[in-house]
Amino acid sequence: MLENGLTHGAVNRSAPVEVHIAEGRVSVRDHGPGVDPVMSASPFDRGTAGRSGRNGIGLALVAWVAQAHGGNASIEPAVGGGTIATLWLPPADITVGVPAAVRI
Secondary structure (H helix, E strand, O other), X not given: OHHHHHHHOOOOOOOOXXXXXXXXXXXXXEOOOOOOOOOXXXXXXXXXXXXXXOOOOHHHHHHHHHHHOOOEEEEEEOXXXXXXXXXXXXXXXXXXXXXXXXXX
């Protein structure tokens, strides 16, 4: 998501790309032209490529990671222009692999 923001989201190289991390969520906001309408219907499908014509695997990998961990991913227009891509993951079960007698 960060690479997409840096590569596709900057109208100029000095435009900021912001990363926000909160409980179970990572969001990347860029200040570029927004999601290409060609890919807006299915941005997480493998092979979906926007203006750049690149291979369209980056966001597909984000969606795969999210699903593999029981999470979700989204991409939406940002207020004032640009895009916000978000990856949500459920809380980790830190007791996995710990014997029941040791758990508090």
